[in-house]
Every structure is written in C-alpha cells, then in structure tokens.
Amino acid sequence: MSLLRYRPEFFANLKEVSLPFTRGVLAGLAAGELVSLSGPLYTGRDQTHRRLCALLDEGRELPVDLAGQLLYYVGPSPARPGQVIGAAGPTTSYRMDSYTPRLLALGLAATMGKGARSAPVRETMLQHGAVYLASIGGAGALLSKCIRKSELIAFADAGPEALYRFEVEGFPAVVINDLAGNDYYELVAAQKKKGEG
Amino acid sequence: MREIFSAEIRTAVRDLAIAAAHDLEPDILDALLAARDREEGELARNILDLLLANADIASRERIPVCQDTGTGIIFLSLGQEVRIVGDLDEALQEGVRLGYEEGYLRKSVCDPLTRKNTGTNTPAVVHAEIVPGDRVRIVFLPKGCGSENMSSLSMLPPSSGVEGVVRYVTERVVQAGSNPCPPVIVGVGIGGTFEKAALLAKKALLRPVGKKSGRPDVAALEERLLAAINAQGSGVHGFGGVNTALAVQVEVFPSHIASLPVAVNIQCHAHRHKEITL
Numbered sequence: 001m002s003l004l005r006y007r008p009e010f011f012a013n014l015k016e017v018s019l020p021f022t023r024g025v026l027a028g029l030a031a032g033e034l035v036s037l038s039g040p041l042y043t044g045r046d047q048t049h050r051r052l053c054a055l056l057d058e059g060r061e062l063p064v065d066l067a068g069q070l071l072y073y074v075g076p077s078p079a080r081p082g083q084v085i086g087a088a089g090p091t092t093s094y095r096m097d098s099y100t101p102r103l104l105a106l107g108l109a110a111t112m113g114k115g116a117r118s119a120p121v122r123e124t125m126l127q128h129g130a131v132y133l134a135s136i137g138g139a140g141a142l143l144s145k146c147i148r149k150s151e152l153i154a155f156a157d158a159g160p161e162a163l164y165r166f167e168v169e170g171f172p173a174v175v176i177n178d179l180a181g182n183d184y185y186e187l188v189a190a191q192k193k194k195g196e197g
Numbered sequence: 198m199r200e201i202f203s204a205e206i207r208t209a210v211r212d213l214a215i216a217a218a219h220d221l222e223p224d225i226l227d228a229l230l231a232a233r234d235r236e237e238g239e240l241a242r243n244i245l246d247l248l249l250a251n252a253d254i255a256s257r258e259r260i261p262v263c264q265d266t267g268t269g270i271i272f273l274s275l276g277q278e279v280r281i282v283g284d285l286d287e288a289l290q291e292g293v294r295l296g297y298e299e300g301y302l303r304k305s306v307c308d309p310l311t312r313k314n315t316g317t318n319t320p321a322v323v324h325a326e327i328v329p330g331d332r333v334r335i336v337f338l339p340k341g342c343g344s345e346n347m348s349s350l351s352m353l354p355p356s357s358g359v360e361g362v363v364r365y366v367t368e369r370v371v372q373a374g375s376n377p378c379p380p381v382i383v384g385v386g387i388g389g390t391f392e393k394a395a396l397l398a399k400k401a402l403l404r405p406v407g408k409k410s411g412r413p414d415v416a417a418l419e420e421r422l423l424a425a426i427n428a429q430g431s432g433v434h435g436f437g438g439v440n441t442a443l444a445v446q447v448e449v450f451p452s453h454i455a456s457l458p459v460a461v462n463i464q465c466h467a468h469r470h471k472e473i474t475l
Contacts, residue, residue: 006250010243034240047312077264077303086301087255087264092343092376114343114434115376137343137378137434138467139247140264141255159314160264160303172247174240174436185375188437 003145003170011036014172020068021109021131029131029175031182037171041070041112042153045091047161049099051154056102063154063163067107070133073114075160076150077140085150085166087140090114093132097121104128112173116185125177132177134184146171199276199331201475203283206333209473210292213337214269215300217471218261221252224405225382225468228443232380238438245380245433245440248466263467266302267339269293269321272403278331286323293321305342324396336403336472344377344465350395353457359418362387362459367425369461370442375435378465380443382406383426386460389450394458397448402464407444419445 003011017025019039029035042064044052055062073093077086093113100111101124109130114137117125125132135143149167156162176184226249233245255262271289275281281288297304297318304318328334349369353361366385373381386397409416422445430441443466452458 006254007243007246010246050312075264075303075305077261077266078301080259080301083260086303087261087266089264091265092346094376114378116374116435134375134434136244136247136251137375138263138341138465139251141258141260141262142247142251144260145254159316160305161314185431185435188435189431192432192437 003142003172006142011170011172019070019168021070023129026109026129026131027179029178031175031178031184031187033175035133035173035175037070037173038169039167041072041166041168042066043072043074043164043166045073045075045161046095047158048155048163049096051158053099053102066103068109070110070112071103071108072112072166076164077160079150085144085147088144088147089140090135090137093117100124104130116183117177122177122181122183126179126181129179131175131179133173134176135171135173143171198278198280200280200282201333203281203285203288205475206281206285206335207288207292207295209335209475210271210289210337211296211299213335213471213473214293214296214302214339217337217339217469218266218300218302219259220256221262221468222470224407225466226252228406229380229466232440232443236433236438236440238432238436240436241433241438241440244436261302262469263341263465264303265305265341265343266297267341267469268306268345269318270338270340270399271321271323272336272338272400273323273325274328274334275325276330276332277327279333289323290319290321294319333475334472335475336470338403338470341465341467344381344463347373347377348398348460348462350391350458350460352391353459355455355457357457361457363418363422363425365459366422366445366461367429370426370463371429371431373463374431377463378434378467379431380433380440380466382464382468383422383442383445384462384464385422385445385447386462387447387449387458388452389458390452390456391458393450394460395462397450398460398462401446401448402462402468403470404446406468408446410447412449415447415449419447422447
C-alpha cells in the first residue's frame, strides 16, 4: 500500500476490501467504517450518466456490464507523460441522483463520490442491496497514488467525463450508506446534536 | 503612459494558472494546520492530515491539488496610466488556454445548454477594474464547482437586519453539508445590488484566509458567523468535529433603502489562488 508512507497510523487501520464486492463483503460493511479498496472499478460523472441513461432509453446495450461493480464519480485531470493518471478525487454525488436508481436496477453494487444521497437513491440502494461510499474530496493528488491502471472504455469525446476502468490499490473510502439503511452523515449529525443537548 | 505588451500578460496568466493548481499558498496551508491542531474529532483530524499530505504531494510531484482545476476567474486591476499593446482580453483567455494545456489541468468549461466541453477551459470569467497608477495586478482564482454550486444569493427585506443575515448565511453553509468539501471558506457579500453582492462575496475570498474585516462591526459579524457555522455544521467532509469553516469573510457596500442583498460564495478547502503585479 503506497499511501502507508504518508500517514501510516491512518492507512494501516483501514479494512481491506477486494473489488468487485462479493455479496458477503457488501453485507459486512457498516456506515462509518473506513475501507481500503483494491481491484477494478468503473468511473463516471455527469455526462457519463446522461449518456448511459440515453442508451437505456433507446433500448441499447451499455458499453460495460455494471452488475456487481463499483462506480466511482470522478473526472480526472490529464496524466502527465509517464503518469498513470492526474489528480483523481471524488466529485459531488447528488448530481448523479436522478440517474442512479436506473443503474442500481441493473445490479450496480456500489457507488462512490462525496456528499449525501437523495431519499429515492437511498431507498433504491436498500431495495437492490447496494452501498454508497465517500472518498476524500480535494485530495486528488494523494488518491492518484492508489490508481495502478486506467483504461478508457467509452465516451472518449466527453473528455474528463469519459468512462474509464481503473485498477486501484489501497484506495481509501468511508462507508456512508450500508445495507441496514444507516447513513453515516446522519449518524454524525445526530451525535453532534446529542452532544449539545 | 507605461506600455505593457499583451504577450507579457498572456505568459503571466498561463504561469498563474499552472502554479495555482499545484501550489497552495501559505494562508490556506496555515489555516488547515491550525484547524488540524484544534480539531477534536478523530476522523476529521485524520482527514485534515491527509489534505496536508495531498498539498505536499501536489506541489512536489506536480499533480493538481484537486482534479477539479476549476473555472478560471481573473480579477484584473488595470492602472489608468497603463496602455496595453495588443488585445488584452485575448491575452487573458489565451493565457488560460495555454496554462490548462501545458499544465495538464482538467478542462471543465462547457456550453451551459448543450453541455459540450469547449476543450480549452475558456472562456475564463474576467472581472476588470480601473485603478490609479501604472501597474497591472492579476489575481487568478480557479474555482471548483463542488463549492460554487452550494453558493446562493437572497434579496432580504431590510427588516431582517443583521439577525436575518446571520440566519441566512448560517443556514446556507450548514445545509450544504459535505457537498462543498468542508472545511470551507465562506465569502459573504452584503449590500449593493443583485450582481454587486455576488461579486463582493467572491472578492471576500481574495482576502488572506482568516484576515478580519477592517470595520469592527463587520469583523464581529464574521466571528459570530464562524462560531454559528462551526457549532451547527457538518464538520470536515461531513464527518463531525469543529471545523466546518476555516473563516468567514464579509464585504459590505451601501445598498438601496429598500434592499438588503446577501450573497454567500462558498470556497472549498483546496483554496487555490495566485497573483502577480506587472
């Protein structure tokens, strides 16, 4: 784990999780848990979602099978020569909320971005047994160190909004929404309120 | 009249854009360090540590601090005794285009309706003003949109008073939750007109982080807003603790007797800004 050299006391204590998730691993994730992800994932943000849903509208096949996969909301900066990728931290997730239920219905197992999800997305996640993770917004340089491979899959003309397949190693994230219906942001807010009272 | 060639401005803007994306200024780094020292939450403190590590990696390895290298915003103060030789606006835009291309920065600007990327990160948003003297000051503020999207403006009735302002600003920042990448810097513009308030809020972000207003009552308002936001806010990335905002910076301007415009411009912790005076 290359990030160990930056803050070993933090990175050494994350729960190691292999991608794609198994049903058992998904069920074992709890809101607030810190995880370290290793394996393949797909990326997408605004335009990617718009285009995936347009393909679904037309009854056409998607360029990837999202069943069981993790979709990471990111629009990386370009790689310098010799780099795998540029900065690649999470973007704000609520902008994907209107598209997410359709992808969850296809079996998408998890999404990762930053910020809270809408009530309909949370309900749909519960219905399909999917989780939502947050990574560290504004830490794109640090997070780029966990991306071992980046492969363009579709929508090349969308530039930073293209769909990529990443191979990550030791990628840090926090479980926000688990299969029991917990929301870590809500748990933190409730705890803060309780502390005041 | 002092003459400045537009090519000099183009090069300056290019260099500012590249430097801004990679090298955080001491004001924001000091603010993050201070936040880390006072943070009570364990996860929040860890995240602040990671943000400081991120800034270090970005600067040393020339990887942008954040992949959202922003919309380019240029504040230009043009001395009235300066004559620009060549096309000034073209020089500013070309400087941005070159900076984003040569610096391996993400091009994030698109048509608002078709959503087609312009491919150059231009046009940049330019705010120019004429000032006394024979110098040209250029401030480059690349603005990520996770935070920009959480910004807002309200035309409050004057009867709302200072209490109404406090309520509105606090509510906006607290409701933004973890979306704008807290700990944030909150720029507030009070007064003027609809567009003036918004510009004041953005200009408030140009002040060094944590530098108080020179007007005692405004400085007191800044303190009060910061305390309210940090008492109620989501904390670092929504993970609790005492650092939702690093600073609240308020700019005021006289308004119409019937009006109390209030604008809130939120800036993320990756507060990138660079300036040069030619």
